[in-house]
Amino acid sequence: xxxxxxxxxxxxxxxxxxxxxxxxxxxxxxxxxxxxxxxxxxxxxxxxxxxxxxxxxxxxxxxxxxxxxxxxxxxxxxxxxxxxxxxxxxxxxxxxxxxxxxxxxxxxxxxxxxxxxxxxxxxxxxxxxxxxxxxxxxxxxxxxxxxxxxxxxxxxxxxxxxxxxxxxxxxxxxxxxxxxxxxxxxxxxxxxxxxxxxxxxxxxxxxxxxxxxxxxxxxxxxxxxxxxxxxxxxxxxxxxxxxxxxxxxxxxxxxxxxxxxxxxxxxxxxxxxxxxxxxxxxxxxxxxxxxxxxxxxxxxxxxxxxxxxxxxxxxxxxxxxxxxxxxxxxxxxxxxxxxxxxxxxxxxxxxxxxxxxxxxxxxxxxxxxxxxxxxxxxxxxxxxxxxxxxxxxxxxxxxxxxxxxxxxxxxxxxxxxxxxxxxxxxxxxxxxxxxxxxxxxxxxxxxxxxxxxxxxxxxxxxxxxxxxxxxxxxxxxxxxxxxxxxxxxxxxxxxxxxxxxxxxxxxxxxxxxxxxxxxxxxxxxxxxxxxxxxxxxxxxxxxxxxxxxxxxxxxxxxxxxxxxxxxxxxxxxxxxxxxxxxxxxxxxxxxxxxxxxxxxxxxxxxxxx
Numbered sequence: 331x332x333x334x335x336x337x338x339x340x341x342x343x344x345x346x347x348x349x350x351x352x353x354x355x356x357x358x359x360x361x362x363x364x365x366x367x368x369x370x371x372x373x374x375x376x377x378x379x380x381x382x383x384x385x386x387x388x389x390x391x392x393x394x395x396x397x398x399x400x401x402x403x404x405x406x407x408x409x410x411x412x413x414x415x416x417x418x419x420x421x422x423x424x425x426x427x428x429x430x431x432x433x434x435x436x437x438x439x440x441x442x443x444x445x446x447x448x449x450x451x452x453x454x455x456x457x458x459x460x461x462x463x464x465x466x467x468x469x470x471x472x473x474x475x476x477x478x479x480x481x482x483x484x485x486x487x488x489x490x491x492x493x494x495x496x497x498x499x500x501x502x503x504x505x506x507x508x509x510x511x512x513x514x515x516x517x518x519x520x521x522x523x524x525x526x527x528x529x530x531x532x533x534x535x536x537x538x539x540x541x542x543x544x545x546x547x548x549x550x551x552x553x554x555x556x557x558x559x560x561x562x563x564x565x566x567x568x569x570x571x572x573x574x575x576x577x578x579x580x581x582x583x584x585x586x587x588x589x590x591x592x593x594x595x596x597x598x599x600x601x602x603x604x605x606x607x608x609x610x611x612x613x614x615x616x617x618x619x620x621x622x623x624x625x626x627x628x629x630x631x632x633x634x635x636x637x638x639x640x641x642x643x644x645x646x647x648x649x650x651x652x653x654x655x656x657x658x659x660x661x662x663x664x665x666x667x668x669x670x671x672x673x674x675x676x677x678x679x680x681x682x683x684x685x686x687x688x689x690x691x692x693x694x695x696x697x698x699x700x701x702x703x704x705x706x707x708x709x710x711x712x713x714x715x716x717x718x719x720x721x722x723x724x725x726x727x728x729x730x731x732x733x734x735x736x737x738x739x740x741x742x743x744x745x746x747x748x749x750x751x752x753x754x755x756x757x758x759x760x761x762x763x764x765x766x767x768x769x770x771x772x773x774x775x776x777x778x779x780x781x782x783x784x785x786x787x788x789x790x791x792x793x794x795x796x797x798x799x800x801x802x803x804x805x806x807x808x809x810x811x812x813x814x815x816x817x818x819x820x821x822x823x824x825x826x827x828x829x830x831x832x833x834x835x836x837x838x839x840x841x842x843x844x845x846x847x848x849x850x851x852x853x854x855x856x857x858x859x860x861x862x863x864x865x866x867x868x869x870x871x872x873x874x875x876x877x878x879x880x881x882x883x884x885x886x887x888x889x890x891x892x893x894x895x896x897x898x899x900x901x902x903x904x905x906x907x908x909x910x911x912x913x914x915x916x917x918x919x920x921x922x923x924x925x926x927x928x929x930x931x932x933x934x935x936x937x938x939x
Contacts (some may be wrong), residue, residue: 334586362418364634368626371408376416378454384621385450386416391619392502393495397471399613400504407474407743409771410443411702412467415641416452423453426638429647440563441466444644446675451641461508465493477772478800480570483526483550490551491558501615506552507555507608514548515603521549523595527580531805556602559609565589574803632659636668643672652676667697676704681867681920681937683714691789697818701737704729708746713865741770745777748784757787759774775804779812785821794820807898866892866921867939875899875912885919894923896933897910 332531339815367374367383372390376383398406417423420436439459442449443466450467453461468489479485494506512726518541522937526549557566569587572578584592623803642648653676659669674689690707693700708729730747733740745769751760761784768777778797784792804810868887875881881896920937 364631365626366629367624367626369621370619372412372414374416375629375634376418376454377422377634378416378418380626382418382454383416383626384624386414386454387624388499388615388619388621389460389497390414390467392497392615393467393492393614395470395619396495396504396613397468397475397492398500401475403475406471407770408470408741409474409774410446410448411737411740412448412450412468412470413637413640414450414452415637416454419455420453423451426451426641426645426648428645429744433783437462437514439463442641442645443470446705447640447644449641454660460495461493464495465489468492473773475770476845479773479803481527481573482529482531483546483553484566487550487552487554490547491554497615499615499621502613504613505555505558505609506613507552509550510560510892512543512603512606513898515552516631518545520603521545521595522592522593523553523584523599524580526550526553527584552603553599555608556599558611559602564589586611608774612901630663630890632663632666633668635659636666640668640672643676649676649679657845665692665696667693667700669705670696671700671706674703674710678706678710679714681713681865683710686710692739698732699736701740701743704733704736705740705743705746708733708743708750712746712749723750726750739770740776741767744770745774745780752784752787757784760784774805775801775809779809782816782820786816791820811897864878866894866923868892868919868921870914870917870919875911881910881912883919883921885921892931894921894931894933896936 361809362377364375364377365380365383367380367387369387371394372387374383374387374390375935376386376539394406398402423438423440424434424436427437427440437451438453438456439462439705440449441463442451442453448470450463452463452819466489468497471492472485472488490508490511493506494503494508496503501538506660526546529546557563565588569583572583572587573580578586581592584590584595588595590598594649636659640660642655645652653673656669656672656676659666659877660673663669668694670689674686674693677683677686677689686708687710690710692701693703697703709725711726711729727747727750730743731749733743734747737743748760748767751757751763759783763884764777764781764784768774768781771777776800782794782797782801785791785797795817798813798820799815801809802817804813831939866887868885868890870883871886871891872884873881874884879898881899883894883896885892885894896910899912918939920939921933922930923933
């Protein structure tokens with residue numbers, strides 16, 4: 331589900347279905363002059379004019395600086411590279427909107443998350459395209475700069491708080507309470523603070539649209555406003571320590587952490603809402619991010635179209651169109667690096683490694699300074715080897731070191747390099763490299779699991795146990811099962827080494843073994859197999875769903891027929907389908923799976939083709 335849907339509300343007039351029919355038009359960069367504005371931390375591609383491009387870059391620089399000040403961060407990380415596109419009008423924006431019931435939705439702003447690259451799209455012809463994208467950008471900032479995941483009320487409340495930032499050339503003002511929060515809470519009423527604090531990622535209130543969800547978002551935002559206005563952040567830290575580390579019930583944690591009972595908290599919050607008063611926090615714009623210091627470069631039509639095609643490539647609704655757009659660019663500009671990279675990535679996601687390799691080679695020959703080209707090439711080597719490791723470790727390591735040299739903040743390059751180092755027999759070096767990946771993306775659960783794996787490989791079970799315990803609260807059922815197994819292994823490590831029973835240490839799984847899709851705001855975590863991962867393409871001939879929640883797939887591939895088990899069909903990683911279906915028949919599939927010690931084949935991810 332696209333990230334912008336998390337804030338779909340009837341109070342925002344820009345979120346309505348279009349009365350639109352007809353096909354999706356092709357890219358349109360040739361119709362207007364596109365320019366790229368580069369600030370210290372952002373790239374903005376726009377056809378709304380250089381002045382508006384500088385304005386967009388300044389807004390994001392101010393938000394980034396404000397986050398660093400509020401969180402007392404000397405360096406603010408962004409875990410996934412970000413590209414911002416600012417369209418001059420709604421007609422252009424519409425060509426990239428998600429499809430709902432066969433029609434594009436109308437959006438003033440869109441955050442499109444993916445595993446290797448994120449995009450923020452803005453319609454500069456509307457009054458306020460910022461609120462939704464700033465909300466999701468705040469989540470990205472938290473992912474890159476906070477070590478642990480907090481309760482949903484704080485995560486969403488902070489994003490709501492931060493999304494209302496106002497800015498001009500002199501300062502950013504943080505702390506405005508949006509009018510719709512007051513409206514929702516006054517019309518629908520407020521949740522008890524204990525009920526709000528108990529909402530989890532899998533709660534109905536958090537996941538189903540309607541009044542309860544709207545109230546949850548509005549009240550979460552209001553609580554964070556109340557906390558900042560009353561300087562209660564130290565008490566929030568005390569509450570989370572009591573709740574998460576000392577495992578006190580919510581009521582007791584509130585009483586001890588905030589120094590008031592839940593009913594007193596309800597009364598104080600209700601009074602704060604009823605007054606309608608809140609505090610603004612002005613944050614002066616640092617001189618180093620002044621918009622007159624940015625560079626603005628006119629773009630060739632082919633280069634602008636390549637950026638737009640890249641957005642389509644990372645959207646589930648437009649991937650086929652993206653390949654056509656890249657091909658059109660290459661007809662007139664055969665050496666366009668971005669188009670070659672895009673075609674390579676498209677073929678990589680389709681498991682066509684020969685074609686992917688050719689396009690990556692062309693892209694590297696044209697411009698060897700693109701960190702993504704070298705990362706993708708290394709990722710292709712891993713997938714092509716069937717995730718066995720070792721065979722291509724030397725050229726893969728060279729590609730990843732080149733990628734890191736070009737972009738020292740690209741977390742995935744470090745994570746994949748750690749995999750290469752581990753599978754080639756150097757777990758000590760791999761541990762240091764994985765720690766660098768986590769310094770950039772500290773809440774990435776697949777990185778954390780692999781870090782624990784490396785601690786075990788380096789005979790440091792105590793550190794492994796600490797990391798694994800922090801992962802026990804994951805919302806990913808498949809990962810939770812893997813964590814439980816690895817935790818048991820780590821806890822038995824001393825006894826195993828004394829008896830000699832633990833021969834050979836676990837190695838990392840390749841990061842993101844599943845093809846990336848833009849349907850998820852954040853990357854799904856692929857369960858790390860205990861045995862080697864394998865890849866299979868074939869035709870599904872049967873599905874057995876008699877044992878809930880698991881399923882058994884029968885897949886014919888050449889002369890072989892395999893039975894593959896899906897542990898939990900409601901949470902299996904899916905590409906090319908919105909949900910698992912027990913009625914699939916004669917369906918072409920690509921499957922990543924592993925064979926367990928018991929001889930059972932278990933699915934890691936499914937791609938419907």
